[in-house]
Amino acid sequence: MNTNQASACARALISARGLSKSFHGVRALEDVQFDLRPGEVHVLMGENGAGKSTMMKILTGIYQRDAGEILLDGTPVDFNSPRQAQAAGISIVHQELNLMNHLTAAQNIFIGREPRRGWLLDENKLNAQTAALFERIKLALDPRTVVGTLTVARQQMIEIAKALSHEARVLIMDEPTAALNREEVEDLFRVIRELREQGVGIVYISHKMDELARIADRVTVMRDGRHVATVTMGETSIDQLIAMMVGRELGQMTREPVPQTAGEVVLEVQGLARRGVLRDVSFQLRRGEILGFAGLMGAGRTEVARAVFGADPIDAGSIRVHGREMTIRSPEQAVAAGIGYLSEDRKHFGLATGLDVKDNILLASLARFRKPLGFVDEARGRQVAQELVQQLAIKTPGLEQLARFLSGGNQQKVVIAKWLLRDCDILFFDEPTRGIDVGAKAEIYKLLKALAAQGKAIVMISSELPEVLLLSHRVIVMCEGRITGELPGSAATQENIMQLATATTTTATAPLTAAA
Amino acid sequence: MALNPQTRQKLLAFASLIVLMVFFGLASPNFLQTENLVSILQATAVNGVLAIACTFVIISGGIDLSVGTMMTFCSVMAGVFLTYWGLPLPLGIAAAILFGALSGMVSGVLIAKLRIPPFITTLGMMMALKGLALVISGTKPIYFNDTEGFTAISQDSLIGTLVPAVPIPNAVLILFLVAALASVVLNRTVLGRYTFALGSNEEAVRLSGVNVTFWKIVVYTVSGAICGIAGLLIASRLNSAQPALGQGYELDAIAAVVIGGTSLSGGSGTVLGTIIGALIMSVLTNGLRILSVAQEWQTVLTGVIIILAVYADILRRGRG
Numbered sequence: 006m007n008t009n010q011a012s013a014c015a016r017a018l019i020s021a022r023g024l025s026k027s028f029h030g031v032r033a034l035e036d037v038q039f040d041l042r043p044g045e046v047h048v049l050m051g052e053n054g055a056g057k058s059t060m061m062k063i064l065t066g067i068y069q070r071d072a073g074e075i076l077l078d079g080t081p082v083d084f085n086s087p088r089q090a091q092a093a094g095i096s097i098v099h100q101e102l103n104l105m106n107h108l109t110a111a112q113n114i115f116i117g118r119e120p121r122r123g124w125l126l127d128e129n130k131l132n133a134q135t136a137a138l139f140e141r142i143k144l145a146l147d148p149r150t151v152v153g154t155l156t157v158a159r160q161q162m163i164e165i166a167k168a169l170s171h172e173a174r175v176l177i178m179d180e181p182t183a184a185l186n187r188e189e190v191e192d193l194f195r196v197i198r199e200l201r202e203q204g205v206g207i208v209y210i211s212h213k214m215d216e217l218a219r220i221a222d223r224v225t226v227m228r229d230g231r232h233v234a235t236v237t238m239g240e241t242s243i244d245q246l247i248a249m250m251v252g253r254e255l256g257q258m259t260r261e262p263v264p265q266t267a268g269e270v271v272l273e274v275q276g277l278a279r280r281g282v283l284r285d286v287s288f289q290l291r292r293g294e295i296l297g298f299a300g301l302m303g304a305g306r307t308e309v310a311r312a313v314f315g316a317d318p319i320d321a322g323s324i325r326v327h328g329r330e331m332t333i334r335s336p337e338q339a340v341a342a343g344i345g346y347l348s349e350d351r352k353h354f355g356l357a358t359g360l361d362v363k364d365n366i367l368l369a370s371l372a373r374f375r376k377p378l379g380f381v382d383e384a385r386g387r388q389v390a391q392e393l394v395q396q397l398a399i400k401t402p403g404l405e406q407l408a409r410f411l412s413g414g415n416q417q418k419v420v421i422a423k424w425l426l427r428d429c430d431i432l433f434f435d436e437p438t439r440g441i442d443v444g445a446k447a448e449i450y451k452l453l454k455a456l457a458a459q460g461k462a463i464v465m466i467s468s469e470l471p472e473v474l475l476l477s478h479r480v481i482v483m484c485e486g487r488i489t490g491e492l493p494g495s496a497a498t499q500e501n502i503m504q505l506a507t508a509t510t511t512t513a514t515a516p517l518t519a520a521a
Numbered sequence: 522m523a524l525n526p527q528t529r530q531k532l533l534a535f536a537s538l539i540v541l542m543v544f545f546g547l548a549s550p551n552f553l554q555t556e557n558l559v560s561i562l563q564a565t566a567v568n569g570v571l572a573i574a575c576t577f578v579i580i581s582g583g584i585d586l587s588v589g590t591m592m593t594f595c596s597v598m599a600g601v602f603l604t605y606w607g608l609p610l611p612l613g614i615a616a617a618i619l620f621g622a623l624s625g626m627v628s629g630v631l632i633a634k635l636r637i638p639p640f641i642t643t644l645g646m647m648m649a650l651k652g653l654a655l656v657i658s659g660t661k662p663i664y665f666n667d668t669e670g671f672t673a674i675s676q677d678s679l680i681g682t683l684v685p686a687v688p689i690p691n692a693v694l695i696l697f698l699v700a701a702l703a704s705v706v707l708n709r710t711v712l713g714r715y716t717f718a719l720g721s722n723e724e725a726v727r728l729s730g731v732n733v734t735f736w737k738i739v740v741y742t743v744s745g746a747i748c749g750i751a752g753l754l755i756a757s758r759l760n761s762a763q764p765a766l767g768q769g770y771e772l773d774a775i776a777a778v779v780i781g782g783t784s785l786s787g788g789s790g791t792v793l794g795t796i797i798g799a800l801i802m803s804v805l806t807n808g809l810r811i812l813s814v815a816q817e818w819q820t821v822l823t824g825v826i827i828i829l830a831v832y833a834d835i836l837r838r839g840r841g
Binding site: 087088091103104105106107108112113116117119121124125126128 | 709710722
C-alpha cells in the first residue's frame with residue numbers, strides 16, 4: 006500500500022524522515038515520514054491528537070523537531086521560524102485565520118513588505134500587485150476591501166493569496182472547509198485545483214470523507230503521533246481509511262457496562278437552533294445517565310452546551326427541565342434550574358485561579374452562606390468545602406491553596422465540587438479530561454460514574470472516542486451543527502461514530518456560515 | 522450599511538458638532554461672532570494636539586495616560602533651555618520636542634520590551650514626569666520674559682497678518698499642521714500602516730515578520746514628540762512653564778479621541794475625527810459658559826457626552 010519510497014523521494018518537493026517531537030515528556034510525534042510532490046493534493050488525516058498539527062508546525066518552523074530530517078528539493082533544511090519557512094516557499098493557512106480585520110485585503114497581504122515611493126506607501130502598486138495575485142486564483146475581489154467585512158471564506162482566500170505572494174510552492178491548509186458552506190467549498194476546491202495545475206504542492210488536513218474523494222491525490226493517515234499509511238486515493242476506500250484512523254485498541258481501559266437506573270427525563274431539548282452554528286438539535290437526558298456527545302472539533306457540541314446553559318443566545322428551540330418548559334437566557338437562570346456547565350477551558354471560564362480552593366467551591370453558592378449584613382459564614386463554608394474536598398478526593402495541601410497551584414485533574418474536581426454544592430443535578434462536562442494526565446483521567450471517570458449512580462444526569466462532550474465509549478450510556482454524534490445520529494452505548498464503536506461524525510449533509514439546508 | 526462604520530461614526534461626530542454650533546448660535550447671538558469662534562479654536566489647540574498624540578497610541582491598541590504631564594515636563598525643559606541657560610529659541614523648541622520623544626520612547630520600551638501593560642506604564646510615567654517637572658523647576662513657574670518671540674509661537678497670528686479678516690492664532694495653525702502631518706503619517710507611511718495593524722491584530726503582524734517591538738516603541742516616541750509640541754503651545758500661551766499643570770489633560774485628550782470615533786480597542790480611528798472630538802469639547806465648554814451654565818454642569822455634560830460616544834462605539838462594534 007505504501008508508495009514507492011525511492012521514487013517519491015526523488016520527485017518530492019518536501020520530504021520528512023523520522024520526525025519525532027515530545028512535549029514535556031509526552032510523545033507527540035514518533036518517527037514520522039511524509040512527502041509531498043509538486044502539483045499534488047496530499048490529504049493528511051487522523052483523529053484529534055494524532056499529530057497532524059504538530060508535524061505541520063515543524064514543517065513551517067513554528068516548532069523545532071527533536072529528531073529526523075526535512076528535505077526541501079532533496080536538500081536538508083532547518084527552519085527556526087515561520088519566516089524562514091515562508092522564505093523557502095512553505096506557507097500555511099491556519100484554521101484560525103490570522104488577519105488584521107481593520108485593514109484592506111491588499112494591506113493584509115503585503116504587511117511588512119509594503120511597496121514604497123520614498124517615505125510614502127505606494128498604495129497603487131500595492132493594490133495592483135494584489136489584483137494580480139487575485140487574478141492568479143481567479144478571485145473577483147477589490148483589493149481595497151476591508152477584511153473585517155468579508156466572509157470567512159473570502160478571508161481564507163486572502164490568506165491563500167498571501168501565501169502565494171511569498172512564492173509558496175508548498176501550501177498547507179488546516180481544515181480549510183471547517184467554516185465554509187457548500188458553494189464556498191466549491192470555490193475553494195476550484196482554487197486548489199488551479200494551484201495544483203500551477204505545480205504548487207498542497208497539504209490538506211481534513212476529516213471530511215466526502216471531500217477526500219474529490220480533491221485528494223494521496224492520503225496519509227496518522228494515529229497517536231505515528232505514520233500509519235500513505236495511499237493513493239484511487240486505490241483505497243473510505244472504510245479502509247476510517248479503519249486506519251481509529252485502529253487503536255481501547256488498551257487497558259476496559260469497558261464495563263455502566264449500570265443505568267432508567268430514570269425519568271430531566272432535560273428535554275427540542276429544535277435548538279442558532280443561525281450559522283446549530284440546526285434543529287433535539288435530545289433527551291435522563292436521571293442517572295451519562296450521555297456522550299461525540300463529533301469532530303467544531304461540530305457544535307460545545308455550542309449545544311453553551312446554548313442550553315444560556316451562555317449563548319438561541320434563535321429557536323425549547324428546553325424543558327424536569328418536564329417544565331424553561332426560558333433560559335443567562336447562565337444565572339440555568340444554574341437556578343439546576344444546570345451546571347464545566348467548560349472545556351477551565352482556566353478561562355471554570356475556575357478563578359487566583360482564588361483558593363475553598364472560595365472556588367463556595368463561589369456559586371455564596372448566597373447560602375450569607376449572614377446578616379452580607380458577611381460570609383466562614384466556619385460553615387470551610388466545613389462544607391472540606392467535606393467536598395474529602396468526598397471528591399481533591400488533592401490539595403489545604404483549603405487555602407490557590408487553585409492555580411493544583412494539578413489539572415484536581416482543578417477539574419474543584420469545579421465539579423462547585424456545581425455539586427450548588428445542587429446542580431444536570432451537569433454538562435465539556436472535555437472533562439483535557440490536559441489531564443492518565444492517572445487523573447481514571448479518577449475523573451470514576452467520579453463521573455459515581456455521580457451518575459447518585460442520580461445526576463450527565464452530558465459528556467469529548468473528542469476522545471475511547472473516553473466516550475468507556476462512559477456513555479448513549480452517544481449522540483454531531484456534525485456541522487446537527488445531530489447526525491444516536492447510538493446506544495452498547496452498539497457504539499469508534500467506526501460507526503466516526504462515520505456519523507464525518508457524515509456530510511445531503512439535504513439542501515441553509516448554508517452554515519461562521520459568525521463574522 | 523452603505524457607509525463603513527468608521528465613516529458613519531465620523532459623520533455622527535461631525536453632525537453633533539454642527540448641531541451644537543447651531544444650537545448655541547440660536548441660543549446666543551454672541552456665540553457665532555468671529556472673536557468667539559477664534560477663542561474656541563484657541564482653546565482647542567492644546568487639547569487637540571495632545572489628542573492627536575493619543576490617537577496614535579490608541580489606534581495601535583494602547584493607551585497613554587501620561588500625555589498631560591509629559592506636556593508639562595516638556596514645557597519645563599523648554600524653560601530650562603531658554604530661561605535657565607539662555608539658549609536661543611530654536612534650541613528650546615527642539616528641546617521640548619526631543620524630551621517629549623525621549624519620554625515617549627521610555628514608555629514604548631517599557632511597554633514593548635518589558636511587556637508592562639500600557640495602562641500601568643503610562644500611569645507610572647504620568648506621575649514620574651509630573652514629579653520631574655516639579656523637581657526641575659523647583660515647583661515654581663518658569664517665565665519666558667527674556668526669550669523674544671516665545672509667546673508668538675502660540676499667540677501671534679501669521680494668518681491674521683496675511684488675511685486680516687481671519688485672525689487665527691498660530692497655535693491653531695500649528696494644530697492644523699500637526700493634524701495634517703499626522704494624517705499623512707497614519708495613512709500614507711509604513712509607520713501608520715503598522716500603527717493600524719498593531720491595533721487590529723498584533724499577533725498577525727508579528728507572524729508577518731514585522732518587528733513589533735520596534736514599531737511599538739516608534740509609536741510611543743512619535744506620540745511623545747507631539748506632546749512636546751503641545752508643551753510649547755501651552756507654555757507660549759501662558760508665557761511660562763507651569764509645573765503644577767498637566768494632570769487631567771490626558772483625560773480630556775482621550776475623551777476627544779473617543780468622541781471622534783477612534784475605538785479604544787484599537788485598529789481604527791482618524792485624526793480628523795479626533796479634531797472634531799476636541800472641537801466638540803471646546804464648543805460645549807464655550808457655549809455653556811456663554812449661556813451662563815455653571816462650570817460644574819459643564820463638567821457633568823462633558824462626562825455624559827463621553828459616555829454617549831463610547832456607547833455609540835459599542836453599538837457600532839456590536840453591529841460590525
